[in-house]
Each structure stands twice: as C-alpha cells, then as structure tokens.
Amino acid sequence: MIRLTRKVFVDLSIWMIGFGLLIGLVFPFFTLCLGIPSSYVLTPVFFTACIAAGFAVGAMNIALARSVVGERARLLAERMGLVASRLQDMAQGNTPEKCTPEHCAIEVDSDDEIGDGARAFNQLIQSLALSIETETAVRTFTEMLVSELDVHQLTEQALALLLQHTGADGGAILVEVEGGIRVAASHGIGSPHTLANNDRVRHALRTERRHRVKLPEDLLVDGMLAQFRPREVLIDPVQHKEVVLGAVVLASGQGFSVEDRNRLDVFERGLALALHNAILYDRLQTLAALDPLTGTYNRRFGVARLREEFQRAVRLNLPLGLLMFDIDYFKRINDTYGHLAGDRVLARVAKTARSVLREGDVLIRYGGEEFIAVLPAASRPDLEYVGERLRHMVDDLVVVDGDQSIRVTVSIGATAYPDTEVEDETALVDRADKALYAAKTGGRNRLVIS
Numbered sequence: 001m002i003r004l005t006r007k008v009f010v011d012l013s014i015w016m017i018g019f020g021l022l023i024g025l026v027f028p029f030f031t032l033c034l035g036i037p038s039s040y041v042l043t044p045v046f047f048t049a050c051i052a053a054g055f056a057v058g059a060m061n062i063a064l065a066r067s068v069v070g071e072r073a074r075l076l077a078e079r080m081g082l083v084a085s086r087l088q089d090m091a092q093g094n095t096p097e098k099c100t101p102e103h104c105a106i107e108v109d110s111d112d113e114i115g116d117g118a119r120a121f122n123q124l125i126q127s128l129a130l131s132i133e134t135e136t137a138v139r140t141f142t143e144m145l146v147s148e149l150d151v152h153q154l155t156e157q158a159l160a161l162l163l164q165h166t167g168a169d170g171g172a173i174l175v176e177v178e179g180g181i182r183v184a185a186s187h188g189i190g191s192p193h194t195l196a197n198n199d200r201v202r203h204a205l206r207t208e209r210r211h212r213v214k215l216p217e218d219l220l221v222d223g224m225l226a227q228f229r230p231r232e233v234l235i236d237p238v239q240h241k242e243v244v245l246g247a248v249v250l251a252s253g254q255g256f257s258v259e260d261r262n263r264l265d266v267f268e269r270g271l272a273l274a275l276h277n278a279i280l281y282d283r284l285q286t287l288a289a290l291d292p293l294t295g296t297y298n299r300r301f302g303v304a305r306l307r308e309e310f311q312r313a314v315r316l317n318l319p320l321g322l323l324m325f326d327i328d329y330f331k332r333i334n335d336t337y338g339h340l341a342g343d344r345v346l347a348r349v350a351k352t353a354r355s356v357l358r359e360g361d362v363l364i365r366y367g368g369e370e371f372i373a374v375l376p377a378a379s380r381p382d383l384e385y386v387g388e389r390l391r392h393m394v395d396d397l398v399v400v401d402g403d404q405s406i407r408v409t410v411s412i413g414a415t416a417y418p419d420t421e422v423e424d425e426t427a428l429v430d431r432a433d434k435a436l437y438a439a440k441t442g443g444r445n446r447l448v449i450s
C-alpha cells in the first residue's frame, strides 16, 4: 500500500520551521553583504530576533497550509466518509440512500493536484452511482424473477423493468410455443404482433445471437404525440442451456450505451432461467389438469373449473348449461374389439365433442366413459341444439381400428341454471346425472333435458 498520509503536517512543520530557523540564522550574514556594520548585526540580540522571525514565518506558513490545504482535505474526507457510510448501509442490506454526483460530488475549481484529486473522486462517485444503480436494478429484477411462475405475468414485469433500466422506449418479449413464436408481452411498439414474423427476429433466433439494427424501417415506437422510428433496436435471443426460449426486442430513440447493453446481458441471464422455469411450470400445470387419453380436463381440475363457472354465472346472473354424456354399451366395445380399440373410441368421442363445443366451453372426463361439458351462457334451447348435434355427430362417427369399423352412440343428460334452481354446481351435476339416467333407461342414443 502506498504511504500517502503519514505525518504530512508534522513533516511539513519540521521543514517549514527548520527552513525559517535556517533563514533566521543566515540572515545576519546576508545583511553584512549589504554593508550594514557588523557591530549591529553580529550581536546576540540581532541573531535572536532573526531566528525568532524565521521561526514565526515557518509557523505562520504551517498555519496557512493547514487552513488552506487542510480545509480542502477535510472536505474530501467528509465526502469520502459519506460515501463509506452509504456503502455500509448497502452491505447491511438496507436500501442505499442516493449517492449520485449531485449528492456526493465535490466542486472542482482548480487544475492543481487538489483539483486532480477532486476530479478523480468525482469520477469514483459516478462509477459508484452507476454500479449501485445496476446492483439495485439487478436485485429488483431477480426478486421479481424468483417470485413469478406465470409466463404472462413474468414477461410483463420483466419487460417493464428492462425498459426502465436500459433506457429503451419500447419493447417486447416473444416466447416460443409449440414450435411457433408469440408475443408474450409488449409495450410501446406499434403493431407488436408483426414481430413474430419479422425477418430480423427470425434471423436472431436462428443464429442465436444478438442482432443490432440501426434505424429499422419496419418498426415504430409509440411516442408521446406520435409514433417514431427508433435509432436502434436490439433483438436478443433468450436461451437456457442452448435451447432458445424466445427473444427480447428493445427499441430506443437515443440508441443504447455500452452500460445499457451490459445491463441487458445481466438481466437476460436471469430472465432465461426464470422463463425456463415458468414454461416448465405451465406445462406441468397443463399436464396435471388434463386427462392424457382424451386431452380433456380431468375430473379434479374439471370440477374446479365447473365451480368457477357456476360462481361466475351466479355473480353475473348468466345462464350456465351442463351436458353429461356417456358412451352406450361401452363395455361391449371393449369386450368385442379390445381395450386399446376402446381407448381409441374414447379419444375420438372426446374430439368430436370438442368440435361441437365453443371456445370457452369446458370439457371434462368425469368418469371412465362419462363426460361433462360446461357451457357458459347456454340456456335450454342452446343445450338442445348442442346436445342433438353432439348425439348426431357421434352417431355418424366411424372409428377405424385395423380392418374393423367401430360405431358408437351416446346418451346425454342436460340441465341449465337458473332454469333449474340449484344451490351449487354439485346439485347441477346431480340433475344432469338424473337426466342421463333417464336417457339410458329411455332407450339410449338420446338427449334428455331436465
């Protein structure tokens, strides 16, 4: 370590006072050269006076140096102390108070060594402010990433933070889904959906490398008053363990600084892992909710969805239709064609039912060969139409298994809230079950609405 400060003012005092005493000592001889008689000069009184004057000048110099240099050194020390205490705060995990150049810097008004020292200190403050800002941003970003498992929420929040900390004016996060790419979050980009088919985005994804575009012609950013062409766009593939999960697109009217790009690199590493986890979680959730053979909701998740829909219908005072259907004589199908053929029939019947239902309807495998379709906003006439259509379509269905052609029919029991006054969804299912029983006992391949 360099020894910079050891006894600075003590050394200075020794040198200044010593030099003053020396001058005081040689001054009488100097006056001899000027022609002053030695009887005046070479006397103890004159010597004493000169040495005293030399001492006084040395002492005054040291006092002046202390007040001029010492004062500035004290100011520097004070500012350093302030920075140190804020760093300590940070180390203890407290939110650091601002130590921006306005708060902690020193005014530089000279070009000497003190000025150089102050300038260097200010640069230090600037670097420190930048690294504190980055550290805070990374911390906020990481906290958000670890607490969010929903792909939509995650990408929305990640994009907001990316925009905030990279100075971008607009951007989007794209995610790969089943071989395609879709916009999961976007902000401030004109027509974000076009990004999914944008050649540059595809290029970045294919080459798995950052793509920088200056003044792109095919991208506009929403400004305060009008859309404008950004000066620079960054397209970064988001990768986890060499698998591309999607891309981050950021557009800036000013262009991105080196710090912005470095910060983006740090953020994207965290984002890749979090996105990977969220996608896995999403798949697990889907797997846990779906029946593997038919792709419909399994009973557990299906009933929960039915409960939600029932509560919504009550709250919004809307009808809710329920179709419960069951394959007729399914045991015979298994016995005649085998269990695998039976499975195939089940899957085809479920597929047929899905084709009859609208988006937003919920199809549940309720038991072995028994299904429930929940139809939000459907009343009795709708149930009659959909139920009959389903019955006819299954009746027309031919399932080919090797050289066998298998045909089946379904019996359907239906009911609708609020025509059927029930307290809860369980009572609604009960009513549909009774109607299904009536359809079975009434000869099968029929619809009974209760």
Ligand SMILES: Nc1nc2c(ncn2[C@@H]2O[C@H](COP(=O)(O)OP(=O)(O)OP(=O)(O)O)[C@@H](O)[C@H]2O)c(=O)[nH]1
Binding pocket: 293, 326, 327, 328, 329, 330, 331, 332, 334, 338, 339, 340, 341, 342, 343, 346, 367, 368, 369, 440, 444
């Ligand atoms: N292949 C196959 N069969 C199943 C599955 N789940 C249940 N089953 C069969 O479905 C059949 C249901 O038979 P039953 O409840 O007697 O009713 P059914 O023969 O359809 O007669 P009805 O309902 O009265 O018309 C049973 O033989 C079950 O083994 C499945 O996942 N795959």
